[in-house]
Amino acid sequence: MDLRSCEPWWLLRNGIMWNYPSLVRSLTCDVAIIGGGITGAFISQRLAAAGLAVVVLDKRSIGEGSTTASTALLQYEVDTPLHILEKRVDAETAERVYRLGIDAISSIETLSRRLRVDCGFARRKSLQLASRERDALRLEREVAARRRIGLSVRLLDRERLARERGWGHACALETPEAAEVDPFRLTHGLLQRARRDGARVLDRVEVTRVRPTARSVLLETDRGATVRASHVVFATGYETAAWTPKTRTRVVSTFAMVTDCVDRIEGWDDRSLIWETARPYIYLRRTDDDRVLIGGGDIDSATASTRDRLIPAKSAYLARRLRALFPTLHFDVDRAWAGAFVESEDSLPYIGRSPKHRRLLFALGYGGNGMTFAWIGAEVLAGLIVDGDHPDATRFSFDRARRTAS
Numbered sequence: 001m002d003l004r005s006c007e008p009w010w011l012l013r014n015g016i017m018w019n020y021p022s023l024v025r026s027l028t029c030d031v032a033i034i035g036g037g038i039t040g041a042f043i044s045q046r047l048a049a050a051g052l053a054v055v056v057l058d059k060r061s062i063g064e065g066s067t068t069a070s071t072a073l074l075q076y077e078v079d080t081p082l083h084i085l086e087k088r089v090d091a092e093t094a095e096r097v098y099r100l101g102i103d104a105i106s107s108i109e110t111l112s113r114r115l116r117v118d119c120g121f122a123r124r125k126s127l128q129l130a131s132r133e134r135d136a137l138r139l140e141r142e143v144a145a146r147r148r149i150g151l152s153v154r155l156l157d158r159e160r161l162a163r164e165r166g167w168g169h170a171c172a173l174e175t176p177e178a179a180e181v182d183p184f185r186l187t188h189g190l191l192q193r194a195r196r197d198g199a200r201v202l203d204r205v206e207v208t209r210v211r212p213t214a215r216s217v218l219l220e221t222d223r224g225a226t227v228r229a230s231h232v233v234f235a236t237g238y239e240t241a242a243w244t245p246k247t248r249t250r251v252v253s254t255f256a257m258v259t260d261c262v263d264r265i266e267g268w269d270d271r272s273l274i275w276e277t278a279r280p281y282i283y284l285r286r287t288d289d290d291r292v293l294i295g296g297g298d299i300d301s302a303t304a305s306t307r308d309r310l311i312p313a314k315s316a317y318l319a320r321r322l323r324a325l326f327p328t329l330h331f332d333v334d335r336a337w338a339g340a341f342v343e344s345e346d347s348l349p350y351i352g353r354s355p356k357h358r359r360l361l362f363a364l365g366y367g368g369n370g371m372t373f374a375w376i377g378a379e380v381l382a383g384l385i386v387d388g389d390h391p392d393a394t395r396f397s398f399d400r401a402r403r404t405a406s
């Protein structure tokens with residue numbers, strides 16, 4: 001699967017940060033992690049620090065799957081608002097998922113500081129705009145639902161938005177718990193720490209066959225050499241293979257662009273993350289070198305040729321949306337790219353053991369906030385591998401798809 005089109009911004013900004021060897025001889029380890037994106041990075045750092053022998057394998061160069069295409073807004077809200085998610089799954093799970101998102105952001109901050117990973121982590125407010133007049137009621141319901149479970153949220157009314165930002169929206173929901181990060185630097189930084197704790201990080205090696213037995217799992221690769229592991233973690237992102245359990249999902253494409261460096265933006269001094277109630281929605285943030293990074297314009301196709309063809313039109317659309325929010329801003333589009341995106345039916349990631357084999361575990365962060373889901377995946381899978389269980393495991397299991405369906 002082509003995960004993305006054109007060179008995304010982070011790759012150009014950071015260049016080749018580290019080189020990793022490939023697999024040249026067969027290895028044995030406690031845990032083999034397939035996928036060296038942000039999900040594989042969180043999990044490998046965690047398991048290597050716990051003293052396990054870890055091998056990470058990626059068929060691309062490290063971090064060059066969806067992770068480098070991400071706009072990397074760290075938000076705790078999943079794509080379904082709390083007041084709707086409470087009905088779609090159950091109130092307890094909905095509340096827990098929202099809280100896990102908040103914990104994930106704090107934990108990423110703490111970890112990156114503790115490990116001194118220079119990844120541009122910065123706390124931001126998140127501002128969700130009412131795209132249409134009638135969405136105001138939806139945001140009011142959402143504010144009430146979040147306050148009921150004790151979350152800190154504010155509803156900014158029309159007058160306030162007009163006065164402080166110069167916008168004409170009916171209202172916006174503001175939360176203090178959000179952040180931004182450079183996902184490429186974070187991924188490499190975590191993998192470097194994992195290496196120092198003994199992990200072997202290997203790229204340009206594709207796992208072609210997975211052969212589980214009662215005592216271990218044998219991974220065959222396109223390099224001929226094999227990896228035998230007690231457990232295998234699939235942190236393979238949006239790519240599915242024969243061994244991926246059945247999920248209730250759909251694949252879309254999303255588009256992104258970055259502007260050149262811009263002057264002060266009136267009405268955006270606080271550098272909030274901005275998104276909206278419309279579906280599909282636009283999502284935007286600033287970068288640490290004063291650009292604007294904006295994504296959206298999703299379409300129901302994951303075909304690379306369709307995506308490629310649409311990039312100029314979609315970047316023009318994103319530029320129009322940016323101008324509509326900040327009419328005095330002068331900018332040029334510096335880069336535009338696109339990527340595949342998988343959404344689950346209930347907006348939750350799939351994290352847990354394969355229903356067919358307990359030594360195969362998955363962390364598939366499907367949904368708008370794959371970055372925070374990556375952290376949650378690392379938490380849950382570390383619990384399953386190290387302690388044999390995790391209190392939140394059943395919420396994200398493949399099995400829950402059957403529960404939702406029945």
Ligand SMILES: Cc1cc2nc3c(=O)[nH]c(=O)nc-3n(C[C@H](O)[C@H](O)[C@H](O)COP(=O)(O)OP(=O)(O)OC[C@H]3O[C@@H](n4cnc5c(N)ncnc54)[C@H](O)[C@@H]3O)c2cc1C
Binds near residue numbers: 003069
């Ligand atoms: C344009 C865009 C904007 C986004 N914006 C945001 C955002 O603002 N906030 C947010 O939270 N999320 C966002 N996302 C989603 C987020 O980027 C992803 O959820 C996240 O990067 C997934 O990370 P990952 O490590 O799971 O997958 P990936 O980064 O894709 O890593 C998986 C790796 O597995 C490897 N792999 C797969 N199969 C094999 C195999 N058989 N053998 C060896 N290696 C294999 C691949 O090569 C790949 O490198 C965005 C995505 C896109 C495309």
